[in-house]
Amino acid sequence: MNNKEMSYLEKIFGRSAQTLVLENLINKKGEFTYLSGIARETGLSHSSVARVIEPLVESDLVIEKRMGKQIRTFTINEENPVAKLIIEFYNNLSALQDEK
Template sequence: MDPLEKIFGKTAQMTVLKNLIENQNEPTYLSGIAEETGLSNSSVSRVITPLIESGVVLEKPLGKQIRTFQLNMESEAAKLIVDFHNKINQLLD
């Protein structure tokens, strides 16, 4: 079990956030996150909205219907989350 899951439990939002942390240098699509995490597109869409609203995740339109998502490494909150993720993995792995 992943160290973050041990502490916070396995939720769709934690699963999406963990995926974005692990791929923080690459923009991805909603369907890509869904495929990599095993969540449905609607679940990813639902849980990524608060991450975007809080500024932790950047959303960029690509054309009229496609959006890309990436961890916002300009955000202090995102930096703290990544730092916490890395430290907790070192402690509990």
């Protein structure tokens, strides 16, 4: 999907920074990614990503792993029951969108 094409997730919940970050992490599940990488891939500023990722970490939907004192990496928490439901929901929506 290109950047101009809106995903079903965006169509339903709107184009918000948190939705974009969550979708980015779902698409990269199983791998840790840097804030700057998320910002680049979503088109958001580094500060916007940092702001919206905090509640995701606090709710345990996202795992943060620090590398040194300043480098932070993130991944979707595939063991969290709510995250599992969100991933399943996202995958089902993506499958519907692919059928069109």
